[in-house]
Amino acid sequence: MQFTEPNGDRGRCTGFLYDNATVATAGHCVHTDHPDPDLDGWNTNYTITPPFMNSAYGTPQMREGCGVTAQWSVNGWAEDGNSDFDYAALQLNCRLSVGYFGMITQPGSYDGRWFSIYGYPTIKRPLYSMWWHHERVSDTKPHTVEYAIDTSPGQSGAPVFQPLGHAYSAIAIHTTGSARVGGHNSGAKITPPRLENFASWRTPTP
Template sequence: MLTKLKGVEFKLNSKDKSKIINKFEEKSIDNDYLKEESLRPVPSYINKEKGKVMKSEEFSRLNTFKHPGNALWETVCGTDERSQVLNTELYPWGAVCQLIITSDDGRKSLSTGWLNGKGTVITAGHCVYSPTLKKWSKSITVIPGRNGNGKPYGEITSENFSSVKGWIENQDHNYNYGAIILPDQIGDITGYFGFKVYQDSDLIGVKANVSGYPGEKYHTQWFMYDNITTVDERRIYHNIDTTAGQSGSPLWIDTSNNQYYVIGIQSSGGCPNSTIRINEYVYNNLLTWRRRGNKYTI
């Protein structure tokens, strides 16, 4: 096809066209709370308060985040083979966070996120921006390494969020990811995941891991691993069991030198389940958001 740009006409093949569209849709967008002038280098604090213990009847009134439109729930593929993480204070489990999301209309929902830096939590786009309300979440409480009533690292509430143009403006599930910028650098205590771009050939058939907070498991973290089945430009597919509440969970691989690199962000189900793949565009946004979290404190 021929494309004009400021009076210049040139030809694009389909691959180049896809790259330009991806770059446009991948533009980072922040909610109104996060302004550059609000990034103040003051001493961070650690919220060590245990806070209110949620009773079982209160838990039952919380929703797991619903997928809009024709997107599918996270899915158990055959027999549920997930295992409970018993010591969530250890790395990397402490870097996996339960999220309690308060929507703009006041409703509360549960989901999962993961620390990719000192003060940044990555999650699904629909956790920070509701595609049904078409509004940003009002606030999100982040609980790293939650284990039932135990909160080994306390809890932190944020009103600072980011996502991308493809999700905010178009609700395109290929761009269903975002970030929570924390007012505290809790990642210095819990540790945080690395993230990396891999070629197709380095992913297919490789063992990958998912850990998160299923809505039906009462505030406990559950883990499973399996081999990656296939990949495309935007997604990684696997048969790791997940259920509602695990949106935003990390899909990571272990390297031979015991490093943990996230390669995808859990976003939808269907057997195989699928994650948003960390390609070069996603990587650049995750890096930008991590840098913001490394600076932002109150």
């Protein structure tokens, strides 16, 4: 997904469909948090494009992109800039037949369990290629999960998930990378209230 930030720069993130016309992503991919009021605000001019792999050449080929008709986040992010609440959703102006993720929540800890992140780093080549890594969750907190899954800029908004047969369900949304040695990346955990928010943001069926 590509968009224009309030300062006019073009940004890129990852997101994932949770129905055929609604994308979950990180809050900062939708609303830019900045101490300067002129640079703080909602992003605009979205293009949501699902790449696919051309098996003949092994290079990403781009499908036609969708625009965005509505965007949502929560006050904890859009008003307060609290990274614990760094999650959002986008309603598309088209419906995509590429499949979509579920979302799950549980009251207990995810510590020690293996999860994966697949996303689209801006620094990798070929451009728009999908990269992935998997690792164990190291710390489950009330609003976030921490892990040593390797990520790069552009992968914010990717699902943190554990494949279960043919079902793919996110337990968190990747939001934060740590450049500190020994540091852990983290994501906004799917909780029951957040599950309700995502359900309310779902694109209505025509």
